[in-house]
Amino acid sequence: MAKYQTVMLDGSELSVKKAAAFINAGEVVGMPTETVYGLAADAFNEEAVAKIFAAKERPADNPLIVHISDLTMITGIAAELPQLAVTCAKRFWPGPLTMVLPKTPNVPFITSGGLDTVGVRMPSHPVARALIDAAGVPLAAPSANLSGSPSPTCAAHVLKDMNGRIPAIIDGGECDAGVESTVICFEEDGGSGKSAIKILRPGRITAQMLSEVTPHVLIDKGVLNAVENGAKVASPGMKYKHYAPKAKVTLVDGTAELFAEYVKAHAGQGTVCLVFRDTDIKGLPCIVIGDTAEEQAHRLFAALREADSMGAAEVFARCPTTDGVGLAVYNRLIRAAAFRVVKL
Ligand code: AMP
Ligand code: MG
Numbered sequence: 001m002a003k004y005q006t007v008m009l010d011g012s013e014l015s016v017k018k019a020a021a022f023i024n025a026g027e028v029v030g031m032p033t034e035t036v037y038g039l040a041a042d043a044f045n046e047e048a049v050a051k052i053f054a055a056k057e058r059p060a061d062n063p064l065i066v067h068i069s070d071l072t073m074i075t076g077i078a079a080e081l082p083q084l085a086v087t088c089a090k091r092f093w094p095g096p097l098t099m100v101l102p103k104t105p106n107v108p109f110i111t112s113g114g115l116d117t118v119g120v121r122m123p124s125h126p127v128a129r130a131l132i133d134a135a136g137v138p139l140a141a142p143s144a145n146l147s148g149s150p151s152p153t154c155a156a157h158v159l160k161d162m163n164g165r166i167p168a169i170i171d172g173g174e175c176d177a178g179v180e181s182t183v184i185c186f187e188e189d190g191g192s193g194k195s196a197i198k199i200l201r202p203g204r205i206t207a208q209m210l211s212e213v214t215p216h217v218l219i220d221k222g223v224l225n226a227v228e229n230g231a232k233v234a235s236p237g238m239k240y241k242h243y244a245p246k247a248k249v250t251l252v253d254g255t256a257e258l259f260a261e262y263v264k265a266h267a268g269q270g271t272v273c274l275v276f277r278d279t280d281i282k283g284l285p286c287i288v289i290g291d292t293a294e295e296q297a298h299r300l301f302a303a304l305r306e307a308d309s310m311g312a313a314e315v316f317a318r319c320p321t322t323d324g325v326g327l328a329v330y331n332r333l334i335r336a337a338a339f340r341v342v343k344l
Contacts, residue, residue: 002164008155009170011127020134022167028052030144030158031131032172033067033123035096035180035203036151036301037158038141039166040067040131043077046108049140053110055165058147062236063113064140065098065181068122069132077120077138079104082186084195087213094124096177096204100185100235111140113236121181127172143180144169150243150304150336153178157305177204178298179328183235189216199223200235202327204297223331224322226339242335245304247272247312249337253319254344256280262344263316270313274303280318285310293326300329304336 009015011032019029026048028041039055041048043066053060066077071089074081078101085099103118112118123129132139143151144158152158155171162169182203189196196216199207202223211217222238233239247270252259260281263273273286276296280286287306289299307315319341320329334341 004164004167006159006163006166007168008159009168011170011172013130015170016127016130016134019131019168019170020136023048023131023135023137023139026051027168028055028166029131030155030162030166030169031128031139031141032125032155032170032175033128033141034125034175035123035177036153036175037144037155037169038067038128038139039144039162040139040141042135043067043111043138043140044106044108045137046110049108049110051166052140052142055162056142056145056147058142060110061113062142062147063115063119064111064142065119065121065183066107066111067128067132067139067141068120069094069129071122073138074120076106077104077118078102082195084186084197084214088184088197088210089122091213092205092209093122094129095122096124096181097121098181098183098201100183100200115236117185119183125172127170131170148242148244150245150301151180153298153301157302160305176298178300178302179203179325179332182206182210182328184210185234187218189218192216198234201237202331204325204328206324206327208324219327223327224334243301243304243332244336244338245308245312245315247307247315249274249304249315249317249333249340251319251333251337251341252316252344253341256318258344259316259318262342266316268314270311272307272310272312272315274307274315274317276318285312293320293324293329296320296329297325300332
């Protein structure tokens with residue numbers, strides 16, 4: 001699908017202007033954000049948004065997140081703003097939080113994946129914000145990977161997946177968070193009549209952080225579980241194969257000692273281990289993702305891509321905790337592993 005000579009731009013003002021000119025001409029640009037790289041186009045331009053779906057080979061019912069740089073932009077996008085949404089915006093924006101809200105007719109259905117709602121986020125990355133400002137329109141931007149592959153956390157990953165598919169990528173260095181934004185919606189908490197925040201996709205903004213805004217924080221069951229075939233889901237992205245390297249990934253849940261014992265008994269040619277520390281296992285090729293949930297989030301997708309470049313046939317990954325940002329790491333890894341978990 002080599003349609004473009006993809007150029008790599010730096011994060012300078014001049015480059016951002018060039019990228020904005022592509023956006024205003026109805027094209028798609030790779031942009032850095034504080035979570036992962038995005039594939040950005042004018043959220044109101046149906047033809048431009050169609051190019052995002054084509055470049056990613058993304059299913060049409062998987063909605064895109066609309067990125068804004070200023071709160072005043074939200075009025076053209078969201079038809080209603082519940083009080084809790086205003087509180088969350090004040091507290092967490094700019095930052096890695098996406099709020100699902102009723103959409104205005106301005107937002108084309110191609111952007112919202114056919115839904116009456118739209119996910120809105122105000123990123124904190126200075127280059128993403130400068131690009132939205134320079135383009136003068138909200139940007140629809142999913143992660144800049146081919147559909148199903150690990151999300152890109154540096155410009156080289158975007159180039160690997162998108163070379164020839166888009167005209168330009170802005171290189172803003174390595175992404176800070178490394179996992180995509182926390183996606184939330186608002187609903188009634190049981191029959192209590194109280195409005196609640198429901199986490200549809202975990203990220204850097206954790207359940208604990210959201211519970212400082214309201215005690216009513218729910219976690220959608222799709223966060224930890226596989227979605228059954230044909231089931232209606234709150235967040236359509238959850239039903240698709242995700243984040244997967246070419247290798248078969250298995251999560252192995254146990255202490256470092258038990259992990260090492262299990263992997264040694266099951267390793268074959270092409271086995272690679274995804275571990276927290278380089279002391280976790282000896283004598284097998286390893287990729288270290290770090291001890292803390294924040295480090296693990298930062299390195300996870302690069303590690304899954306590295307497994308591919310090592311030619312791994314099989315990856316045994318240590319199972320992260322589900323506390324704090326760990327829930328986001330676990331949510332991505334369990335999908336990369338197609339829900340294969342060995343409990344020791
Ligand atoms: P990505 O663009 O790759 O970060 O994926 C965006 C995620 O946000 C997907 O998992 C979508 O299902 C979710 N999302 C975006 N818009 C909505 C919406 N209107 N309702 C529910 N989930 C949404
Ligand atoms: Mg994605």
